[in-house]
Amino acid sequence: MADPSTYRPAPGAIPTSPGVYKFRDAHGRVIYVGKAKSLRPRLSSYFQDLAGLHPRTATMVTTAASVEWTVVATEVEALQLEYSWIKEFDPRFNVKYRDDKSYPELAVTLDEEYPRVQVMRGAHRKGVRYFGPYGHAWAIRETVDLLLRVFPVRTCSNGVFKRARQVGRPCLLGYIGKCAAPCVGKVSANEHRELAEDFCDFMAGRTGNYLRRLEDQMQEAAAEMEYERAARLRDDIGALKRAMEKNAIVLADATDADLLAVAEDELEAAVQIFHVRGGRVRGQRGWVTDKVEDVDTAGLVEHALQQLYGGAAAEERNESVPREVLVPALPEPLAPVREWLSGLRGSQVDLRIPQRGDKKDLMATVQRNAQQALALHKTKRASDLTTRSRALQEIADALELDSVPLRIECYDISHLQGEDVVASMVVFEDGLARKSEYRRFQIRGFEGQDDVRSMHEVISRRFRRYLQEREQTGEWAVPEADDRVTAEPITADAVTADPVAAVGARDEDGRPKRFAYPPQLLVVDGGQPQVAAAKRALEELGIDDVALCGLAKRLEEVWLPGEDDPVVLPRSSEGLYLLQRVRDEAHRFAISYQRNKRSKRLTAGELDSVPGLGETRRRALLKHFGSLKKLRAATVDEICAVPGIGRRTAETVAAALSSRTPAAPAVNTATGEIIEDRPDQAAEPVAAASQTAPSQETP
Numbered sequence: 142m143a144d145p146s147t148y149r150p151a152p153g154a155i156p157t158s159p160g161v162y163k164f165r166d167a168h169g170r171v172i173y174v175g176k177a178k179s180l181r182p183r184l185s186s187y188f189q190d191l192a193g194l195h196p197r198t199a200t201m202v203t204t205a206a207s208v209e210w211t212v213v214a215t216e217v218e219a220l221q222l223e224y225s226w227i228k229e230f231d232p233r234f235n236v237k238y239r240d241d242k243s244y245p246e247l248a249v250t251l252d253e254e255y256p257r258v259q260v261m262r263g264a265h266r267k268g269v270r271y272f273g274p275y276g277h278a279w280a281i282r283e284t285v286d287l288l289l290r291v292f293p294v295r296t297c298s299n300g301v302f303k304r305a306r307q308v309g310r311p312c313l314l315g316y317i318g319k320c321a322a323p324c325v326g327k328v329s330a331n332e333h334r335e336l337a338e339d340f341c342d343f344m345a346g347r348t349g350n351y352l353r354r355l356e357d358q359m360q361e362a363a364a365e366m367e368y369e370r371a372a373r374l375r376d377d378i379g380a381l382k383r384a385m386e387k388n389a390i391v392l393a394d395a396t397d398a399d400l401l402a403v404a405e406d407e408l409e410a411a412v413q414i415f416h417v418r419g420g421r422v423r424g425q426r427g428w429v430t431d432k433v434e435d436v437d438t439a440g441l442v443e444h445a446l447q448q449l450y451g452g453a454a455a456e457e458r459n460e461s462v463p464r465e466v467l468v469p470a471l472p473e474p475l476a477p478v479r480e481w482l483s484g485l486r487g488s489q490v491d492l493r494i495p496q497r498g499d500k501k502d503l504m505a506t507v508q509r510n511a512q513q514a515l516a517l518h519k520t521k522r523a524s525d526l527t528t529r530s531r532a533l534q535e536i537a538d539a540l541e542l543d544s545v546p547l548r549i550e551c552y553d554i555s556h557l558q559g560e561d562v563v564a565s566m567v568v569f570e571d572g573l574a575r576k577s578e579y580r581r582f583q584i585r586g587f588e589g590q591d592d593v594r595s596m597h598e599v600i601s602r603r604f605r606r607y608l609q610e611r612e613q614t615g616e617w618a619v620p621e622a623d624d625r626v627t628a629e630p631i632t633a634d635a636v637t638a639d640p641v642a643a644v645g646a647r648d649e650d651g652r653p654k655r656f657a658y659p660p661q662l663l664v665v666d667g668g669q670p671q672v673a674a675a676k677r678a679l680e681e682l683g684i685d686d687v688a689l690c691g692l693a694k695r696l697e698e699v700w701l702p703g704e705d706d707p708v709v710l711p712r713s714s715e716g717l718y719l720l721q722r723v724r725d726e727a728h729r730f731a732i733s734y735q736r737n738k739r740s741k742r743l744t745a746g747e748l749d750s751v752p753g754l755g756e757t758r759r760r761a762l763l764k765h766f767g768s769l770k771k772l773r774a775a776t777v778d779e780i781c782a783v784p785g786i787g788r789r790t791a792e793t794v795a796a797a798l799s800s801r802t803p804a805a806p807a808v809n810t811a812t813g814e815i816i817e818d819r820p821d822q823a824a825e826p827v828a829a830a831s832q833t834a835p836s837q838e839t840p
Contacts, residue, residue: 143167145202149188155181160212161222163230164205168658171230173201176219178474180210195435201234216477217484224447236410236430236444246424247272247281249294249341254330255302255323256337258285258294272344272423289319291355291377292340295333296320345418352378396420398465399449400495400504403441404511408432411515412445415507418463427514443472450485462486467495467504528715529572535716536662539708540701542688546662547571551723552603552675553666554584554595555731561738562590564599565731568660569723581734593674596665600678607659608682659687666724668693668700668707676702692724751797758785762794773798 160180164173177183187208191199213219227235248261252268260278265271285296295302297312297320305311305324315322323333343351355378362371400415409431416424428445436444450462462485471494472478482490495501533545549569556562568578586598663679665671672691679687690708691700697717698707710717748759748769765783766772772780772794780791 143203143206145188145191145205148205148207150184150208155184155210156212157181158212159214159216159219160210161219161226162208162210163226163232164201164234165207165209166204167206170658171226171232172205173232173234174223174226174230176216176223178216178219180212184208184210197234197432198435204234216474217480220447220477220481221451224451227447228451236432236436236441245278245281247285247344249337251334251337251341255295255333258289258296258337258340270341272341286319287380288340288343289314290380292336292343293319293321294337294340295323297324396465397463398467398500399463400467400500400507401442401445401449402469402504402507402511403438403445404508404515405432405438405441406515409515409519410441411511411518412441413507413511413514414445414449415503415510416463417503425510427511429514429518438470439472442468442470443478446472446478446482450482462490464488465491465493467493467500469494469504469508529719532715532719533572535710535714536719539699539710539714539716540662540688540690542662544661546660546688548658548660549662549664549723550660551664551666551727552596552599553724553727553731554592554599555728555735556584556590557735557739558590561735562595563731563735563738564595565727565734566599566603567723567727567730569719569726572719574726579730581730583738592667593670596667596671597674597678600663600665600675601682604659604679604682604684608684659684662688662690664720664723664727665689665691666694666727667691668698672700672702692720694724697721748794748797751794753790753793758783758790761785769798 157179159176159178161174161176162180162184163171166172175183187194187198187202191203194202211222213222226232245260245262248259248266249270249272250257250259250268251270252266260281261269261271289296293314296314297305301312302324305315305322309325311320311322311325311327314320315325315327321328321333321336323330328336339351355374359371359374359378362368362374396417397419398417400417402413404411404413409429412428412430414426415422416426428448430441430444446466446468462482464486466482471492475492479490479492482492495504530545533547536542537545547570551567551569553565554562555565562584564582564584566580566582568575570578580603582599582602584595584598587594663675665675668691672689675689675691679685679689689702692698693700693707696707696709697712698709699717699720700707710720748754748762761783762772762780763769766775775795777788777791777795780786780794781788786794
């Protein structure tokens with residue numbers, strides 16, 4: 142626990158301008174981001190007597206080890222910078238709303254030549270028009286099914302669309318009139334796009350004029366005695382009205398507003414948002430959060446507005462921010478938030494609390510939804526939190542740890558008869574998998590099968606990287622050794638799903654780093670030999686503050702370093718169940734990586750290693766010559782005749798194939814016949830591999 146007085150800025154050093162400030166912990170991680178109209182009084186308030194601070198604020202300032210700030214020109218800039226830093230650094234003491242589910246949305250892919258209507262989830266894509274979100278995907282499909290009668294827009298996948306164009310025959314929807322069938326030329330691309338735009342206009346709430354136009358056309362058709370056309374228009378009008386009835390009118394026609402309500406207690410808060418467009422509820426979503434900072438309802442509303450509108454793409458902001466935003470409490474100060482929303486929309490936004498009438502009644506409905514969401518969330522999470530806490534405490538008691546292991550790392554080795562030896566590292570924090578921290582290793586220090594030696598190499602490499610990153614902050618010194626981690630390119634050591642966690646990138650400013658944080662408990666998949674190898678690796682690096690254990694599969698025994706007898710946890714133990722989940726996840730991650738490497742190796746052909754030759758031109762060569770054997774016998778001029786192949790590339794291909802010994806011919810295992818010519822020999826190593834007896838994968 143740090144003393145805030147040790148890093149308190151000198152008197153007069155803090156400016157009185159608007160700005161954004163960051164608190165960092167001893168590891169350099171950003172743990173809290175805040176903004177202020179005047180930095181000096183706001184930051185000074187954190188360094189008063191701890192007894193006068195809110196408990197959460199006191200925990201934050203004692204966890205922090207330094208504070209820094211950035212001065213901006215206006216409060217609006219401070220609001221924008223605060224949101225950007227919260228998204229970038231993910232501080233643990235800031236309120237962060239998380240969706241309680243992934244909401245489906247109705248999407249129209251206007252970025253395609255032939256726009257498609259479909260259900261989408263997740264992040265928004267540029268050039269796609271979104272409507273919703275909806276509570277259920279089936280609600281979207283019911284609405285779309287009614288509207289396709291009037292707006293027969295394409296709904297099929299790209300594969301079905303391409304197939305229909307090839308065979309010249311539309312799918313079933315094209316035959317029954319629920320698709321304009323642009324795949325076979327029944328309508329042109331421009332006509333189909335007009336249909337898609339009319340569909341979007343109707344979904345956006347511009348329904349009155351369109352219905353009146355259809356009614357006028359129906360009357361004209363009836364007057365001209367075109368009764369079939371009039372009947373068809375009558376049915377179209379009925380279908381549109383049925384689709385509109387699914388979203389009841391709750392506010393005056395043409396009202397566009399978002400209503401936001403908050404339900405909270407001392408520990409958590411739930412937010413519910415109703416999106417009203419054209420007077421109808423077009424979507425609903427909800428978030429929940431832990432109140433890790435001292436924040437009131439107005440502060441929760443401000444954070445929710447940042448979350449709701451700050452992440453919208455630039456081309457979507459005009460549509461995502463409505464003319465009215467109704468909230469239960471106004472942020473303080475109000476002017477910067479209102480100015481920020483108006484800037485996003487491009488016109489004035491009315492941010493206020495509803496006082497009377499339909500809007501107040503609808504806000505009460507949204508509030509009830511928020512209260513129910515919070516109650517449901519607490520019901521679901523209570524048992525989960527209790528179970529995870531009990532599991533971590535049982536592990537700490539069984540292994541005689543000083544505290545519960547909030548971060549657990551587990552390692553596993555996987556190979557196939559000593560080939561493609563790889564390792565995995567999985568991370569569990571607070572009993573939950575943190576997949577962004579997973580890492581994968583290739584064992585390259587030696588050849589062959591040796592699980593114990595492989596474990597030693599992996600642990601050594603992981604903690605050398607940790608020591609190196611501690612050295613960059615001046616906290617640790619890297620041991621003098623000839624095989625320092627600086628000689629290891631990190632891209633070969635580990636594959637990460639986090640694109641910002643790159644070598645040497647952002648190490649000094651608190652952003653996520655590859656191996657920056659040590660675990661409280663290190664688990665290896667195996668028994669005494671693997672545990673001893675991991676212990677030896679830690680001792681060689683001088684690390685003695687990381688607990689270590691191994692979990693053997695046979696009897697699910699927990700092995701500790703230097704102990705002759707294992708620790709046996711009861712079969713009903715939540716702690717044992719958590720260790721098993723961690724071990725099984727490491728095993729799954731290692732096996733998937735090993736299979737992927739083996740698949741790539743077995744399917745690699747002779748053309749794969751030719752420099753400058755991509756997948757498209759490899760296929761073109763094999764298609765032109767029919768087999769690798771004929772390609773090998775071709776001259777440079779004959780290779781140049783293939784479209785897309787220049788002389789230099791042809792010379793490279795001819796030289797690469799002539800320098801290699803032809804592979805053994807393929808054999809039909811059923812008849813024993815030698816297959817002379819194969820149309821695609823890119824997978825020829827598979828035939829050779831199939832001659833060996835199958836073997837079991839070793840985790």
